[in-house]
Amino acid sequence: MAIPTPSAASAARRPTPEPLPAPVRRVYAVQLISAVTDGAVLATVVLYFSTRVGLPAASIGLVLALAAGCALVTAPFLGAVADRAGRRRAAVAHSLLIGAALTVYLVADDLWTYAVGAVVFVVAQAGAGAVRHALVASYVGPERRVRARAHMHSLLNAGLGAGTVVGAVVLAVDSRSAFLSVYACGAVVALVCAALLHGLPRAADGRPAPRTGGGRFRAGTGALRDRRLVTVTAATALLQLYMPVLSLILPVWVSTRTEAPMWVCAVALGLNTVVVLVLQTPWAARVRTDRGAARSAVVAGAALLLACGLFGAAPLGGPFGAAAVVLVGIVLLTLGEVAAGPSAWHLALRRAPADLQTQYQAVFGMAGALARILGSALVLPLVLSQGTPGWWVLGAVTAAAAGVLALLARRGGRTG
Template sequence: MTRSAVARRLSSAQSANAIGDGAYYTASALYFTQSIGLAPARVGLGLTVAWAVGSVAGVPLGRLADRAGARGTSVALALAAALAVGSFTVVTGFAGFLFAACAYASAQSGFAAARQALLAGLVPPAGRTGLLAGLQAVSNAGLAVGAGLGGLALHAGTERAYLTVFAVDAVSFLVCAALLAGLPRPARMPAGPRARLGVLRDRPYVVLALLNTVLLLRMPLLSLVLPLWIAERTEAPAWLVSALFVLNTAAVTAFQVRAARGVTGTAGATRAVRRAGWVMLAGCGVFALSAGASPQVAAGFLVLGAGLQVVAEMWQSAGGWQLSFALAPAGRVGEYQGFFGTGVTVARTLGPLVLTTSIVEWGTPGWLLLGALTLAASYAMTPAARWAASARPAAGAEPVAAT
């Protein structure tokens, strides 16, 4: 199979998966509360526990992909995710919900790590970041389509409509599994010696992953923090929340590939991350200016801030992808991607608490704190990447520029 055919199949699998996930994320919460009858607090607790379990499961499942083969493991975990989604439809109480949610989160986390290992085995290093950028753009488009389907279910408000959403998500995983099964089997890389604690013994990479987690704290901004900020701290119209979401999705779909085009090697990756830090700081400052302004001025600041935020997001994503692959030892990509990917789960778990407290309650100081923290973490990535590169010269990582 040619490289372009591999890329097309990976893109198709990503698109199918994103459509299902978009529908699920949009409508699942109301299904859990209205159809199953769970209290919102119990849903929140269950999902927090589930994603904590999933973040822990990602590393051993990624290691399984390294040992047993990335293609077979990816297919198996996609099927497991489909089964977990289907199990939500027969849940009648909290215990069953918690079990299904843990199974779903574990399968999703392991699937993400195994799919990254599969990509690493099929795509040469020079082409990975560009392909990942394309997959991110496709994913955003798919999420938008899926969110539309979920919105139709919310409008209908019936149990049958909600069950249709879960069926769509389950089918999306089955389609994804079928597409991945048709890819070539990547060559197995020698894994080399393994420490008892695996990736956790690789201190430079752990530091790199922790810094990336700090940069990912921005993730709840669009879905939670900005809606609350607009409602409680500004005079801007409530419908602007939807407009900012559309702006972000459209920008990533249209420009993520272009933003990642110049990000090659560890030096290029750290430069992109540092640029993202400065742009994010500027975006936080602009968001802060929206408080107390007239509705029109506040809306203008919010749109400008969202534009700066999505630019920072695209550069940071591209730099993070490059670093996570380039600094992982050959033969252990699945394990290392499983660990690096826990940053997304941690950011989604801690981000709402941290950002609602610091931004919505503190106001301008909270925005400036987030911007300063992001900038500091972005600059700390350079020495961390240099440390990780020097720890494994045989991996072929290039020196990391200081500026």
């Protein structure tokens, strides 16, 4: 008779991972295919409306800032409405609004029509993300929420990467019909997503959020009154400054202050996507306790600080030296992104009340919108005016934000 080896015995004792429920797999599919649309739209929309429609670049920037502000302000309210009216219904509604916004892009030929489409698109996109995360969280236990959120994040990055490739092809073709085909296909994809979400079980709507005095439900204040959630969201907004660094600040810095070739920026985006896809879910699987969240936050702060230092040093080298420094910095920046996410998700969402899932997801999602606003309004001018010291200031801010998360985790997520 064969005697089991220690490794075989330990493998036999290891619990088999519980299969994902079918509704979660459906939401994962929606997350991926909708992210492809988002990537293609984001890669083309500014150039389309500036070069083909003829809108001033400054006006487009103001519209995008207005849209981000609207998404930020409406997030708690839309989360409360979703918890009250039903998450499945809200997810379907947001997908339909995204399709409507892309349809507006097809016919927009002036600033005001474009502004309507852009505001609806950005607000609906933010709302859709919060509801999808809430749908997944309602089907998995608290101990699996961080890993599920990480998988959603990986799918988002994969879809955005694929969509960016589609956008690059459209930009290379550079014809009006190519641009419009992106928005037409995007509208169709939004309808498909709405149909997939409508096919979820009615139980996915969840229990209605509780009412308070006077029969009125808590319009977002249930989550906003949670000091731990608000603190984590604020710290996460500072950590997520890596998003405008990657998409806006670093390309401007590389093109105006270094000798690195411009292809470095495209390679940086691809490298970021690959590293996130490889590391995000395994890393999140290791963050199961407050102590693990604290360690992850410390790694994130150190990595982001070093990345900013390298970006600041890039002008000191020649073309190849600067390119190498930037790419090493991108690896560190992405490691910071991978480590920051699970720490923040653990602290903000693991203990979210079941009947307020979408409110919590929506309030936490405000961090991304706030990071984008801060990145374009404050960080870009800081880096361009101060140069290398500006990068170190940015690194210190992100490291301090990571320190706040680590401190909260060490205290068990309490704010006092």
